Amino acid sequence: MKAFGKILGLVVLALLLLAVAAGFILTHFFNPNDYKDEIRQLARDKANLELNLRGDIGWSLFPWLGLELHDASVASLRTPDKPFADLQLLGLSVRVLPLLRRELQMSDIRVQGLTLTLNRDKTGKGSWEDIGKPVQPAAGATTAPTPTEQPSAPAKPMAHDIASPMKLDIDSLNITDARVDFSDEQNGRQYTVEGLNLNTGAIREGSAIPFKLTAYLGTNQPVTRAKTELTGNLRFDRALKRYQLEDAKLAGELSGDQLQGKTATFSAQGQLLLDQAAQVAEWNGLKLSINQLRALGELKARNLDKDPQFSGGISIAQFNLREFLDGLGQKLPAMADGNTLTRLELAARVDGSSNSVTLSDIHFKLDDSSFTGNLGLADIAKQAVRAQLSGDRLDLDRYLPAKAAKAAEATSSARKSEVEATAASASKGNSPLPNAPTQQAWSDTPALPLVRLRALDLDVGLNLGQLTLDKLPIDNAVLKLHGQNGQLSLDDLRGELYDGRFNAKASLDVRQDVPLLAVQKHIAGVPVEKLLEAQGQKPPVTGLLDLDADLTTQGNSQKAWVDNLNGSAHFALNKGVLLNANLEDQLCRGIATLNRKDLSGDHSGKDTPFNDLRGSLTFRNGVANNPDLKASVPGLTVKGDGDIDLRVLGMDYRVGVIIEGDKSDMPDPACEVNKRYAGIEWPLRCRGPLELGARACRLDQEGVGKIAGQLAGQRLNEKLEEKFGDKVSPDLKDALKNLLKKK
Numbered sequence: 001m002k003a004f005g006k007i008l009g010l011v012v013l014a015l016l017l018l019a020v021a022a023g024f025i026l027t028h029f030f031n032p033n034d035y036k037d038e039i040r041q042l043a044r045d046k047a048n049l050e051l052n053l054r055g056d057i058g059w060s061l062f063p064w065l066g067l068e069l070h071d072a073s074v075a076s077l078r079t080p081d082k083p084f085a086d087l088q089l090l091g092l093s094v095r096v097l098p099l100l101r102r103e104l105q106m107s108d109i110r111v112q113g114l115t116l117t118l119n120r121d122k123t124g125k126g127s128w129e130d131i132g133k134p135v136q137p138a139a140g141a142t143t144a145p146t147p148t149e150q151p152s153a154p155a156k157p158m159a160h161d162i163a164s165p166m167k168l169d170i171d172s173l174n175i176t177d178a179r180v181d182f183s184d185e186q187n188g189r190q191y192t193v194e195g196l197n198l199n200t201g202a203i204r205e206g207s208a209i210p211f212k213l214t215a216y217l218g219t220n221q222p223v224t225r226a227k228t229e230l231t232g233n234l235r236f237d238r239a240l241k242r243y244q245l246e247d248a249k250l251a252g253e254l255s256g257d258q259l260q261g262k263t264a265t266f267s268a269q270g271q272l273l274l275d276q277a278a279q280v281a282e283w284n285g286l287k288l289s290i291n292q293l294r295a296l297g298e299l300k301a302r303n304l305d306k307d308p309q310f311s312g313g314i315s316i317a318q319f320n321l322r323e324f325l326d327g328l329g330q331k332l333p334a335m336a337d338g339n340t341l342t343r344l345e346l347a348a349r350v351d352g353s354s355n356s357v358t359l360s361d362i363h364f365k366l367d368d369s370s371f372t373g374n375l376g377l378a379d380i381a382k383q384a385v386r387a388q389l390s391g392d393r394l395d396l397d398r399y400l401p402a403k404a405a406k407a408a409e410a411t412s413s414a415r416k417s418e419v420e421a422t423a424a425s426a427s428k429g430n431s432p433l434p435n436a437p438t439q440q441a442w443s444d445t446p447a448l449p450l451v452r453l454r455a456l457d458l459d460v461g462l463n464l465g466q467l468t469l470d471k472l473p474i475d476n477a478v479l480k481l482h483g484q485n486g487q488l489s490l491d492d493l494r495g496e497l498y499d500g501r502f503n504a505k506a507s508l509d510v511r512q513d514v515p516l517l518a519v520q521k522h523i524a525g526v527p528v529e530k531l532l533e534a535q536g537q538k539p540p541v542t543g544l545l546d547l548d549a550d551l552t553t554q555g556n557s558q559k560a561w562v563d564n565l566n567g568s569a570h571f572a573l574n575k576g577v578l579l580n581a582n583l584e585d586q587l588c589r590g591i592a593t594l595n596r597k598d599l600s601g602d603h604s605g606k607d608t609p610f611n612d613l614r615g616s617l618t619f620r621n622g623v624a625n626n627p628d629l630k631a632s633v634p635g636l637t638v639k640g641d642g643d644i645d646l647r648v649l650g651m652d653y654r655v656g657v658i659i660e661g662d663k664s665d666m667p668d669p670a671c672e673v674n675k676r677y678a679g680i681e682w683p684l685r686c687r688g689p690l691e692l693g694a695r696a697c698r699l700d701q702e703g704v705g706k707i708a709g710q711l712a713g714q715r716l717n718e719k720l721e722e723k724f725g726d727k728v729s730p731d732l733k734d735a736l737k738n739l740l741k742k743k
Helices: 001-028 031-045 323-328 402-427 450-455 528-534 557-565 583-595 691-697 701-727 730-741
Strands: 049-053 057-060 064-076 085-095 103-107 111-114 115-120 167-170 171-184 190-201 209-220 221-236 242-256 263-275 280-290 294-303 307-319 344-354 356-366 369-379 384-395 456-469 472-484 487-497 498-508 516-527 539-554 566-578 607-622 623-633 637-643 648-659 682-688 697-699
Touching: 031 049, 049 623, 085 171, 111 115, 242 323, 280 307, 280 456, 307 323, 369 456, 516 528, 539 557, 539 607, 637 682, 682 691
Parallel strands: 103 167, 111 171, 115 171, 384 456
Antiparallel strands: 049 064, 057 064, 064 085, 085 103, 085 111, 085 115, 171 190, 190 209, 209 221, 221 242, 242 263, 263 280, 280 294, 294 307, 307 344, 344 356, 356 369, 369 384, 456 472, 472 487, 487 498, 498 516, 516 539, 539 566, 566 607, 607 623, 623 637, 637 648, 648 682, 682 697
């Protein structure tokens, strides 16, 4: 038995020596470079490739099965003169004996100077699609018949076929100075990866594999360049189809046309997991930075093989959005307040799919405002915005374009001068009637971005504790906005304003070149002077306004909207006061004239209170006709009819003032009210800029003359009655009255 073992050992030694000798003989006396032509032909026949081996082929057989290629290129047989792969050096070697145990033990794999040039032609076919396909016989060519073979029973799998996949054991992988160029003739785009270097540690399944990957990325539409570096530890289990990237860190710099000469520095870190068996992926410990933006979070995806769904959370630390966008070469539109967008932070849950994303449980801060709620894109391709937000306050005026405000100021400068000149001449009640204004009061600068509005898909709800809009402080504001296919509707806008309340609805149709706008508005108990002051106008009147309006217009500027304004409105002003005007003073002057007395003092500069002011308006192309103005002043009733020209903010009214039950003496004896004046409608004419209010009103001298005739007729009738009684015929009395009226 002992001798048998000795003999067996000698046999094994002899076989080993024989194998070593055979390997030595093969590697030293067999030169693969002598068979380059055969290798090329084999590549053509079996893989449809044109293989050009310009350099030497080195190889080894035992104990390492090694291969080393120098200066080689590969092309498709369709384009043999256009290689899609060039290689300066490829070196690899495998231990022979572990292969018998289904173990792949390799030394360093070296790839140097690899260049891949890939192309997709105008038909959409890629230059790589024929790789590995045998050459098809030419049309009409015949192939030798193959002998008919009897079907045989399927071979039983070997034991090692059922076992786990081949184990990998590679000392390292080193790819140096590789390059990939891809061009797509269908859209003219080009993508480049250059300076690609990959270095890894030992590659063993189940063990952490440290690696470092660096590359320069580029594209031409738009022109963009990126420098990237990715490091981490890779761990994989092929049997479980589980892959992990631990302590991953991606860092780099981005530049290009879209950044307008600026450079963005970015980095991303975390722990990544891909489980193909469960079709899930995770990114835990996410850390993201782009210039000064810093974000933390996590992200999980599922159903990767079907309709991918993802969820997670994100938190963005406070940063200056204005500086951030400037660092990316993005210019913000001019805003009324240049200090906006300087503080932004966000925390939210993230959910979505391949074509949607939603932020829920939002805690969002923008400058001095805080918001909670949900925000998302229901359809990323269509930019379908969905939002339900609640906030404490928002001064929207700060974010409005400053250019429009400047244009409005420039447009109104000439009109402002005209109003000031008119106001100066109308400072005294006995001055001539002011002229009607002529200067346009509105800007013709385009106000709406029509192209953007046509693309909007909106469903937005917003609740705010306080909203400042057009300088109006709105409390408990509610806004519901919907828009799709160029049609936008403000379904609800309501809130509390200066202890009053309002609500409004509106629609905007931008499908055509000339937008169409419709508005329905209701206001209750809002101080009218506050509304006017918010618009930068000096209020001529105070009081609580009730208003119902239904208006339509068209155009894309303030001027166009006013010029094309049509519709109707009903209004009432309660507990009002006419400022800097005293109707009693105007009446006193008229009564003094009739009494043939002079006023003892100047009664100007006083206000006129009234209990009620109401009427209706009919708008036609920017001019509002008011046929039924009524006002109730203690002891007086005021009626009027006229027009308000919104185009120039002017008015032209005829007003009648009726003295009713107040029989007390006036402050000035010259205008003592006599019972003969009760019930008479005293005429006023109001014309001029709307800002003047009652200061634009003057006593209608022609109307006063008629009243004087009426009063004289009444006095004559009283004298006749007193002296002659019924002896004077009624016909004579009427003739005398008519005669006095004509004077």
